[in-house]
Amino acid sequence: MKLPMTCFECFHELNTPQYPVWVEYQDSHLYEFECPNGHKSHAILQQQKLEVLFSIGMHAITDGYYREAVASFASSLERFYEFFIKVKLLHEKIDSSAVTKSWKNVAQQSERQLGAFILFYTQTFNEEPLLLSQSNTKFRNAVIHKGLIPTKQEAIDFGQAVLDVINPIAEKMTTKFKDAIIEFTFMHIYSYSGPRSAEWNPSTMNSPSLLNVSSRNPGYVQHTVADGLEHLIKMKGFGAIR
Known part of the structure; x- marks a missing residue:
């Protein structure tokens, strides 16, 4: 890769x-x-990081590592939630050092990150966010935690499911958080x-x-x-x- x-x-x-x-x-x-x-x-x-992880998942499929592809796609989605939260807080003019300190309290707890994302998204757009379906969540957990070995098509379908969650939210962010995304990118560099x-x-x-x-x-x-x-x-x- x-x-x-x-x-x-x-x-x-x-x-x-x-x-x-x-x-x-x-x-x-x-x-x-x-x-x-x-x-x-x-x-x-x-x-x-979320884009890098998704690209690694794509490489994994072409290389025949379908379990690794699913894991990379799942990690990409989790990092997208982090991206949304931090851009949202930057948009709200929250000091970056305070964000960094607060994030340490949830950095190792993906469920708390998901909860924060759902609440921030709802507060911003006044609607419930699109999430992975229950079947896709069950599939992800089976691959990552139970050792399920997926087929190539299953890996592609899961990657598409993640893409279908991220894309519409990313589109909304481009409009709502345009300046914050630019600032966040410069901070990243x-x-x-x-x-x-x-x-x-x-x-x-x-x-x-x-x-x-x-x-x-x-x-x-x-x-x-x-x-x-x-x-x-x-x-x-x-x-x-x-």
């Missing part, structure tokens, strides 16, 4: 997009890589940037995903998991990626 990166020096020198450099996913969002022409680059991935120097001057990398929760523009087109898998398989044909 690897992430495609672009060498900007090659782009500037040749004035044309080059084949991607494939790098291992990092939890830190920081990437250091060298292109075939010997250019060394540092980059900060702009995507939120800044938290990894550190002091810049001649040796450390990272660029910001935006790797499109099926979610794009932090960079949706008007007219954003939503795609299915099947669409995303077809595109990913084509992308893998551009380089040696395993």
Whole structure:
């Protein structure tokens, strides 16, 4: 499972997009890589953790690891709830240090996070949020906690179910929390940037995903998991990626 990166020096020198450099996913969002022409680059991935996890789930399906795909999709949804809560609080002008301290009290308790999300969503939009169906929740628990080995189609269907929960809420967020999302994204990038120097001057990398929760523009087109898998398989044909 690897992430495609672009060498900007090659782009500037040749004035044309080059084949991607494939790098291992990092939890830190920081990437250091060298292109075939010997250019060394540092980059900060702009995507939120929830987008990275969903992409890992997509890779897992193409690699034949369907149980891991379901686990990644489930984690992506949980991190989306976190994203919503923190963006909502930022929109309400709650001090970020207070949010960080409060989050520590629920960081290890997914049920409390879900409860907070439901209440914040209801307070914001005056309606109950769309959640995973009971059958999908039962399926997720069977895979993660009981060792169920899903089929490829079951993994795809679960990924689509997660996508169907996130997309409409992300659309509402784009309208309601536009400025807060931009601010949250900059905070995300800044938290990894550190002091810049001649040796450390990272660029910001935006790797499109099926979610794009932090960079949706008007007219954003939503795609299915099947669409995303077809595109990913084509992308893998551009380089040696395993």
